[in-house]
Amino acid sequence: MTLEELNVFVTTQANVGMEAYYWWCTALMVLIHVGFLMYEVGATRMQNAVSSGVKNLLAFAFMIPTFWLFGWWIYLAFPGGFVPIDLEGYGAPWNVSMGPMLSDQATGVFWAAFTLFACTTASIFSGSVIERIRISAFTFLAVILGSVVWILGASWGWHPDGWLVTRFGFHDVAAAGCVHTIAGLFAFGVLLNLGPRIGKYNEDGTANELEGHSLVLSFVGLLTLIVGFFGFVGGCLIWGASDFGGWTNIYGAPATLSSFVFNMLMGLSGGMIGAFWYSKGNPFWMMSGGLAGIFICAAGLDIWYPGFAFILGVVAGIVIIPANNFLHNTFKIDDCVGAVSIHGVCGILGILVVGIFAAGYPSAGDIPPTSFMGQLMSAIVMALVGFVPGYGISFIMKQAGWLRVPDAVQKAGIDKAELGLQAYND
């Protein structure tokens, strides 16, 4: 074998390996959607179980074409803010790279992975609004969140030329900001306009617990989510193909899958244990705490010491419960699965802890090192990117009468009234 042949062989293997890696990360991420679907359906009362599932499936189905139509282009075109850069057509759906192309083994699998990230944001939002949002309105909002809003945040805070990265050294390797903070705050904005389910709050302001119909389904769903997040977190690393020479994080700094898995699992464990202790054994909060434990570690998943990730996880597992109570008591929202607390609050905390405990970490190229002010500024931006469109667009939809299922249909049950179906038969 000549040196030239060896070079072709190595390059080919590296490219095929990269393609296969992101392919399987994408496949694993589908399990996030499976998990969210089971979780939400289980958390829904029986009369609305089918519509909850349909809503979740529609988010998945609509995200794919809309992310192909404009989501991927938004990520590539807006790293500088609100003015698109000239990509000479790259990323647009009529570009040669946005379909079968023999010389491009990267665009398709990266597009697919980002599409599943988008689906994840929609799923996060989905659980918080079950049993009273119109399916068509949810689908529209899910597309706005998944194919516009979060990906704009990703362009600012994930893209190597994103203005939060180049100006502030924003460090958010596993998307605590652009996925969890944005999706959580988007959900919060919508919840303020959507209102609670009928029967959630009494006239004196006290709340009732509207129990879901299957705790077992929710358990299995939440555990399935964990499997799916292995694909999500794996997809946040850049494959060390022939151009790089090793794994890097999304900003081009050295990283490893091992560091990611150390901290992801330790954060997960800490979150479950913390929530178990604080909730006095409530299994819903235990599983949610596990997720929160991952999310609070997510921004610095490449740099934590595992013992510290465990402690962060414990904090997340504890914090989500009073945070959820505060949001409900103060704003009278009805966040059926605690998404604002678990994703929004822990996403913000995840960004901030990097600034507090990991300031000064160098990045690649001209990217400034991590700093508290950089992380604080970025957390504020991410929160606003999620909240403002979530609140603003849902407010307009509310005024237009296109947001909430009418009370009569809620009482009749959405499954029977709208879909002519019921989840269980005798």
Place this chain on the structure above:
Amino acid sequence: MINSWPGPENSWEGVDAYFTWADKPGMLVFLTLVTACICLAIVISAARHEADTASKNQ
């Protein structure tokens, strides 16, 4: 059948991107618009069905 774009038909020689049924820019844009219209139409259709359901349940 594969319509190569911009490569020659019936051969993989020189083929790079190949979009079946969309071998001209106009067709690419047309199919993109059809995809967008289908997405939009389905959401509008679902919203109408919900409005009908609401009026029947009043």
